[in-house]
Amino acid sequence: MCSSDVASQQDPFRFCPPDHWRHSLILVADDHSVYRLLIGEFLNKLGLGRELVGDGREGLLAFSRRRFDLVISDCHMPLMDGFVMAREIRLLEHQRGLRRVPLIALTANPRHDDAQRCRDAGFDAWLLKPLTFARLCEVLLHWLPGTPGDPASQAPQRSTRWPNRADMVQTFGSESVVEQMLDSLLREALMDTAALAHARLTLNAELTAERLHRLLGSLAFLGCDALGARGGWLVEHVRAHGVAKNSVQLEVFENDLKIYLAYLNKL
Numbered sequence: 109m110c111s112s113d114v115a116s117q118q119d120p121f122r123f124c125p126p127d128h129w130r131h132s133l134i135l136v137a138d139d140h141s142v143y144r145l146l147i148g149e150f151l152n153k154l155g156l157g158r159e160l161v162g163d164g165r166e167g168l169l170a171f172s173r174r175r176f177d178l179v180i181s182d183c184h185m186p187l188m189d190g191f192v193m194a195r196e197i198r199l200l201e202h203q204r205g206l207r208r209v210p211l212i213a214l215t216a217n218p219r220h221d222d223a224q225r226c227r228d229a230g231f232d233a234w235l236l237k238p239l240t241f242a243r244l245c246e247v248l249l250h251w252l253p254g255t256p257g258d259p260a261s262q263a264p265q266r267s268t269r270w271p272n273r274a275d276m277v278q279t280f281g282s283e284s285v286v287e288q289m290l291d292s293l294l295r296e297a298l299m300d301t302a303a304l305a306h307a308r309l310t311l312n313a314e315l316t317a318e319r320l321h322r323l324l325g326s327l328a329f330l331g332c333d334a335l336g337a338r339g340g341w342l343v344e345h346v347r348a349h350g351v352a353k354n355s356v357q358l359e360v361f362e363n364d365l366k367i368y369l370a371y372l373n374k375l
Contacts, residue, residue, distance in 0.1 A: 111345040120350075125154045125245075133174070137167035137181040143237065147180065149161070150241050154248070164188030165356050168196050172360040176185070176209055178252050181295055183215040183222060188356065190214075191229040198230035200360065203338050210251040212218065214239065250345060271331035273375045289329065290372060297326045301362060308358045313349045316358070317343050319356065321366070332368055336362070 134156050136147050144160045151158040159176075161167045165188040167181060179197065181190040194211050201208060213226045213234035226234050235247060271279075275284045300322050307315035320343045327336040338361055345354050 113266060116244075125156070127250075129248075129252065130155050131157075132177040135161045135167060135170055135176040135179045135181075136187065137162070137164055137179070137190065139182060139185040143182070143214075143239070147239065148243070150239075150244050153241070154245070156248075164190055164193030168200075169258050169359060169363075171197055172200060172363055173185070174290050174305055175206075178210045178212065178248070179215055180212045181231075183213050183226070183234075189227055190231075194229040194231050196225075196356070202366075203334055210253075212247060212251065253259070254259055270371060275331070276375070290375065293326050293329055294369060294373055297330070300326070301365055301369070304358075306361055308351055308355060308362070313346050313350050317346045321344065330368075330372060335365060335368060338364075 134151055136144060136151070136158060138144050138147070139162050144162070148158055148160050159170055159174075161170055163243050164181065166178070166214050168188065169238060170176075172191065177261040181193055183190040190213060193271035194213075197209070199205055200206070200264075205353075210233075211231045212236065213222075215222060216258065217233065225236070232251060235243065272284070276290070304316060304319040304323065307319055324336055324339045324343070325372045327339060342354060342357060342361060346358075351358070
């Protein structure tokens with residue numbers, strides 16, 4: 109029989125995780141391969157699903173593509189550190205209307221201002237390296253959602269945010285008008301999305317802003333205010349700071365846009 113005392117000095121691995129943890133998914137971002145391996149093994153022992161990435165940029169992209177129940181991130185990583193990733197995740201949650209996911213910071217050498225930086229970035233708690241199995245269990249028991257993840261409750265609320273066929277007919281007057289409009293706008297939006305991806309990869313700020321601006325016009329007709337607001341924000345920031353500093357946000361926007369266009373294509 110397993111003990112629920114995760115701090116047991118006799119055998120810290122004698123811990124029975126709650127049954128619903130089998131349905132949970134954890135994102136781990138750490139540039140140190142040994143720590144990724146260690147945490148991955150800990151999570152595997154607990155029966156938790158996990159995705160392991162090597163920096164904040166990969167972490168943000170992973171978060172944008174699937175729903176996680178908890179995120180553990182190193183604070184100091186190349187390309188994008190944990191503080192920036194946490195802020196971007198909180199922004200993404202707000203823009204998509206998602207529930208707040210617990211974010212746990214991880215660091216080996218805490219600096220004097222790291223605690224405040226963690227709070228400011230949106231982290232809920234932090235862990236010190238070297239991380240033990242018992243300490244990880246304590247944090248997961250406190251922060252991991254208490255009931256199994258319900259995909260319906262975790263997904264964006266499309267019924268209130270994304271239009272259906274009836275909404276469009278009511279807005280534009282007839283099925284035939286909606287059919288023609290969707291066909292034309294989707295065709296143009298797909299071409300603009302491809303051009304946007306090319307502009308981003310070539311770091312062409314002028315073309316990126318231009319394609320974003322064209323897409324904003326399509327989104328205004330296609331009924332996605334949240335994506336439109338994000339696109340407007342990106343136009344301003346690309347013009348002010350260039351493509352490189354906004355590349356992750358642009359890639360996340362493109363992924364979300366493709367999902368939305370695929371949804372509209374099935375209406």
